[in-house]
Amino acid sequence: MRPPVPLLYDALCTGRQRGRKAVAVLLDPDNITETSLLHVLSLAAIHPVDYFFVGGSLVLSSHQAALIALIKAHSTVPVLLFPSHSLHLDGPADGLLLLSLISGRNPEFLIGQHVVAAPRLRASGLELLSTGYMLVDSGHPTTASYVSGTAPLPHDKPTIAACTALAGEQLGLKLMYLDGGSGARNPVSGAMIKAVREAVSTPLIVGGGLNTGEKVYAALAAGADVVVVGNHIEAEPAFLAEVVRVVASFNTVAAVDIA
Numbered sequence: 001m002r003p004p005v006p007l008l009y010d011a012l013c014t015g016r017q018r019g020r021k022a023v024a025v026l027l028d029p030d031n032i033t034e035t036s037l038l039h040v041l042s043l044a045a046i047h048p049v050d051y052f053f054v055g056g057s058l059v060l061s062s063h064q065a066a067l068i069a070l071i072k073a074h075s076t077v078p079v080l081l082f083p084s085h086s087l088h089l090d091g092p093a094d095g096l097l098l099l100s101l102i103s104g105r106n107p108e109f110l111i112g113q114h115v116v117a118a119p120r121l122r123a124s125g126l127e128l129l130s131t132g133y134m135l136v137d138s139g140h141p142t143t144a145s146y147v148s149g150t151a152p153l154p155h156d157k158p159t160i161a162a163c164t165a166l167a168g169e170q171l172g173l174k175l176m177y178l179d180g181g182s183g184a185r186n187p188v189s190g191a192m193i194k195a196v197r198e199a200v201s202t203p204l205i206v207g208g209g210l211n212t213g214e215k216v217y218a219a220l221a222a223g224a225d226v227v228v229v230g231n232h233i234e235a236e237p238a239f240l241a242e243v244v245r246v247v248a249s250f251n252t253v254a255a256v257d258i259a
């Protein structure tokens with residue numbers, strides 16, 4: 001099968017070149033029902049978001065494909081699978097964050113899962129976005145670090161994160177994702193985001209514990225191109241409006257700069 005045209009990746013790169021910031025809402029199939037999803041979709045119709053990421057560290061529920069179909073029935077926003085395992089590939093998504101957990105030293109999450117998934121991924125026709133995924137210590141163990149059996153990057157070591165991202169870029173990974181983990185008590189620091197931003201030229205995604213407008217602002221100001229918000233929108237869907245407002249404030253400035 002011919003690989004799909006890299007529409008999502010091209011849009012990310014173009015957005016980055018123009019200084020445009022983006023927001024992704026993370027929908028965890030284990031924490032969302034059809035009713036709560038419809039509510040988020042109705043809010044996103046008023047406060048437009050750029051991506052829906054769908055995934056979770058465990059995914060015990062079996063309705064991931066149905067949830068994605070529901071998104072597709074109500075929204076044109078691209079859906080990217082954000083799988084933590086090669087078992088979590090179902091649903092009519094547009095693309096997939098093909099994570100390699102470069103902050104860890106567990107071969108299963110650096111290459112093992114990918115080998116198992118490769119034939120299915122090729123047959124899926126999904127746009128694959130190869131992503132250097134870095135878990136960062138957020139003050140307490142997160143499901144993602146526990147499930148992957150890896151130590152996260154130390155919170156106060158931006159240089160290690162920068163070298164890790166640089167190595168990932170040199171290996172050909174096209175996106176970098178700094179993640180404090182779902183529900184992180186402390187989001188990734190501005191110093192670490194800035195260090196990674198300066199080290200690589202790939203688009204940079206930042207998430208984990210972004211539960212106030214100020215934290216979203218700080219991540220974007222430090223150099224994130226895309227912010228991901230999951231838990232706090234699950235708990236308080238109205239937060240979506242605030243996140244979108246903060247992201248839009250950066251894009252207004254970018255538009256004025258270009259004009």
Ligand SMILES: CC(C)=CCC/C(C)=C/CC/C(C)=C/CC/C(C)=C/COP(=O)(O)OP(=O)(O)O
Nearest residue numbers: 055056057084085086099109113114143144182
């Ligand atoms: C190659 C394929 C298809 C899969 C491998 C994917 C890899 C390497 C994953 C890295 C390790 C990992 C466990 C990542 C978690 C990513 C994820 C979906 C995070 C969001 O889940 P959370 O929301 O943090 O966790 P909860 O489920 O606790 O909410």
Ligand SMILES: O=P(O)(O)OC[C@@H](O)CO
Nearest residue numbers: 182183207208209230231
């Ligand atoms: O759920 P939150 O804490 O917003 O984190 C989002 C995401 O980056 C986790 O992988």
Ligand SMILES: [Mg+2]
Nearest residue numbers: 028056182230
């Ligand atoms: Mg979650």
